[in-house]
Amino acid sequence: MPRKTYVAAIQEALAEEMRRDQRVFLIGEDVRIGVFPSTRGLHTEFGDKRVIDSPISELAVAGAGIGAAVTGLRPIVDLMFGTFLYLAFDQIANQAGAMRYMYGGQTNVPLVFMVQNGAGSSAGHHHSQAVHQFFMNMPQIKVVLPSTPYDGKGLLKSAIRDDNPVLFLHSLSLGGKRGEVPADEYVIPIGEADVKRAGNDVTICAAGPTVYTALDAADALEAEGVAAEVIDLRSLSPWDKETVLESVAKTGRFIAVDESFPTCSAASEWAATVAEEAFYQLRAPVQRVTNKDVPMPFSPVLEKAVLPSEADVIAAVHKTLA
Amino acid sequence: MHHQDIPVDLALDIYTRVLRIRRFEEEVGRLFRQGQLPGFVHLYIGEEAVAAGVCAALTDEDTIISTHRGHGHVIAKGGDIKRMMAELFGKATGYCKGKGGSMHIADFEIGMLGAIGIVGGGIPIAVGAGLSAWYSGSDRVSLCFFGDGAANEGSFHESLNLASTLTLPVIFVCENNQYGEFTPAKNAMNINDIADRAIGYGIPGLVADGVDAFEMYRVTRAAVERARRGGGPTLIEAKTHRRGSHAEGEEAFLAGQTYRDEAETAAAQANDPLRLLHSYVSENGLLPAEQLEALDSDITQFVAEAAEAARNSPDPEIESLFEDLWL
Ligand SMILES: Cc1ncc(C[n+]2csc(CCOP(=O)(O)OP(=O)(O)O)c2C)c(N)n1
Ligand SMILES: [Mg+2]
Numbered sequence: 001m002p003r004k005t006y007v008a009a010i011q012e013a014l015a016e017e018m019r020r021d022q023r024v025f026l027i028g029e030d031v032r033i034g035v036f037p038s039t040r041g042l043h044t045e046f047g048d049k050r051v052i053d054s055p056i057s058e059l060a061v062a063g064a065g066i067g068a069a070v071t072g073l074r075p076i077v078d079l080m081f082g083t084f085l086y087l088a089f090d091q092i093a094n095q096a097g098a099m100r101y102m103y104g105g106q107t108n109v110p111l112v113f114m115v116q117n118g119a120g121s122s123a124g125h126h127h128s129q130a131v132h133q134f135f136m137n138m139p140q141i142k143v144v145l146p147s148t149p150y151d152g153k154g155l156l157k158s159a160i161r162d163d164n165p166v167l168f169l170h171s172l173s174l175g176g177k178r179g180e181v182p183a184d185e186y187v188i189p190i191g192e193a194d195v196k197r198a199g200n201d202v203t204i205c206a207a208g209p210t211v212y213t214a215l216d217a218a219d220a221l222e223a224e225g226v227a228a229e230v231i232d233l234r235s236l237s238p239w240d241k242e243t244v245l246e247s248v249a250k251t252g253r254f255i256a257v258d259e260s261f262p263t264c265s266a267a268s269e270w271a272a273t274v275a276e277e278a279f280y281q282l283r284a285p286v287q288r289v290t291n292k293d294v295p296m297p298f299s300p301v302l303e304k305a306v307l308p309s310e311a312d313v314i315a316a317v318h319k320t321l322a
Numbered sequence: 323m324h325h326q327d328i329p330v331d332l333a334l335d336i337y338t339r340v341l342r343i344r345r346f347e348e349e350v351g352r353l354f355r356q357g358q359l360p361g362f363v364h365l366y367i368g369e370e371a372v373a374a375g376v377c378a379a380l381t382d383e384d385t386i387i388s389t390h391r392g393h394g395h396v397i398a399k400g401g402d403i404k405r406m407m408a409e410l411f412g413k414a415t416g417y418c419k420g421k422g423g424s425m426h427i428a429d430f431e432i433g434m435l436g437a438i439g440i441v442g443g444g445i446p447i448a449v450g451a452g453l454s455a456w457y458s459g460s461d462r463v464s465l466c467f468f469g470d471g472a473a474n475e476g477s478f479h480e481s482l483n484l485a486s487t488l489t490l491p492v493i494f495v496c497e498n499n500q501y502g503e504f505t506p507a508k509n510a511m512n513i514n515d516i517a518d519r520a521i522g523y524g525i526p527g528l529v530a531d532g533v534d535a536f537e538m539y540r541v542t543r544a545a546v547e548r549a550r551r552g553g554g555p556t557l558i559e560a561k562t563h564r565r566g567s568h569a570e571g572e573e574a575f576l577a578g579q580t581y582r583d584e585a586e587t588a589a590a591q592a593n594d595p596l597r598l599l600h601s602y603v604s605e606n607g608l609l610p611a612e613q614l615e616a617l618d619s620d621i622t623q624f625v626a627e628a629a630e631a632a633r634n635s636p637d638p639e640i641e642s643l644f645e646d647l648w649l
Contacts, residue, residue: 028501029502029505030503030504030505032504033575033576033579033581034505034575034577035503035575037410040577040579052509053509054503054510055471055474055502055505055509055510055511056441056442056471056472056474056475057474057475057476059357059476062475083440084440087440087475087476099602121361121362121411122360122361122423123362123423123425123439124361124421124422124423124425124439125360125426125439126425126426126438126439126440126443127425127439142523193356251360292643292644293387294643294644295421296649297420297421297638297643298360298361298412298418298420298422298423298424298426299360299412299413299420299423299638300360300412300419301412301419301420301636301637301638301640302412302420302421302638302640302642302643305640305643306643
């Protein structure tokens, strides 16, 4: 199987879907040149009409995506960094997610918002936040956060084919990561987790870059004789409760690892669900490992200290074993 | 050419500000290329005359707000180069104790209310600083810098209208360097002059030559006087040119692609604000040649020392993560 980088896999998904469906187009700031390599080269193949450079007007671009979606197109709106979604919040929260329901099922909004999520570039609070948790909170917005090239491609294809608004989050810190990507057509259904590593002692749930933190912790724990099961959720909304609950039924211990601000984090949702639905199978209280509860600092030393670390995960596991 | 209305002291002051910015930015570019600086840096080379001329027309009480391309604004407002440099390195001795970085330098003591990495994010805050001056009966003015790209954000339009309806002492300085990242301004708007947008909000909109520091000083001074008199906001569009990359290291983003017209870059190069000022100062004998040279080498050396000191400064303590939280 060919090995590709995470960004190359995303680029491939965009190109293949644009070839497959004339209704799919890409709009955003500097998508032609490609601030992120994921959109690079698409303009050469698809031209001005299907790869549109926009002014720096996130609210208008997001809203225009919605308008195009409800009138028959399938837009991909690239808003660059996750934090720039805040400028488009009204269109996403008030409109995109609610339109179908609010108008009694008369319409649907087949639209992908695409941004880079989370830290990794040491660029301070305005460029280094993970934002997935805000959008998980909104009804009827799907949210995906792939951790591998394979998942990146497969999930983006599903997102583009989905008849609902999907927030596709990619990760700058994973951009150069290589992995196997089949040459043949495939998609990964939204809402299906991937068990990265089996184990009977503790369930560690993660998504995006924290999957690697969890896997590193699991390696270290193995040396201590603790077998951790690591689940990569891949989709955050809807999310694969069943796989998580099944795992917890086996292990009786649950650690949620999530790059979010702690309050109302993705980890909060996973932990609450496990506490609610698997209470009698738990042998220890659920644990959340998230960012520290502060804005994102610039200094690489501080940025590293804010993010969930392997040591934090191991400490949380130890707590459940005590 | 002699500018009768610009006294010698003022001309030298403006020249010095431009020179300090240039030498600082050159050093930052070097440090970035050597891999010494984390994050992104956006240099102000070619645009120095705007900040220098504008800030020379402000008092220490007047406030400014800046952008991702903000080093020049901080220096022009009188910022401390050592603390800036340390902040760029993410060190504890930096302006924001390493928590802000290149795109988030602030110095509230000198009325520099902060650089903001969100395009257009500072414009409404400047309106609030103007509101506060009006509310408290101060004759302080609030000024904000932002780019041509930012003029396409809703925040720009809402802010001009709000400042206009409340007749606030706010000066909007749009640095039209012809590009927002890799997109030419002419592809992102169907007007030639962003200043024309002022008409829609009932305030004056002026176009100024952003390469001419004295002209920037003059138009700003007039806008400041108007604002202090209670005349309300002004939009000033400075036509300028970004010499280098959008962000340092942009070659990596471009991967061989180009977005700029070579002729245009060459023309801008020939119309360099520092060179123009230098000729003015030397041709009019404002400072003897050897003193001019000494000034330059002093600044260059000071900047190099600032970099050295920053490099040798301690990283922030991890405990500092939990400082400067809720009072
Ligand atoms: C809200 C928002 N959108 C996009 C970006 C990414 N970005 C950073 S600088 C920039 C270009 C800004 O252009 P302009 O306002 O003209 O300022 P210049 O860089 O030319 O000084 C963009 C799009 C951002 N930081 N914030
Ligand atoms: Mg610009």
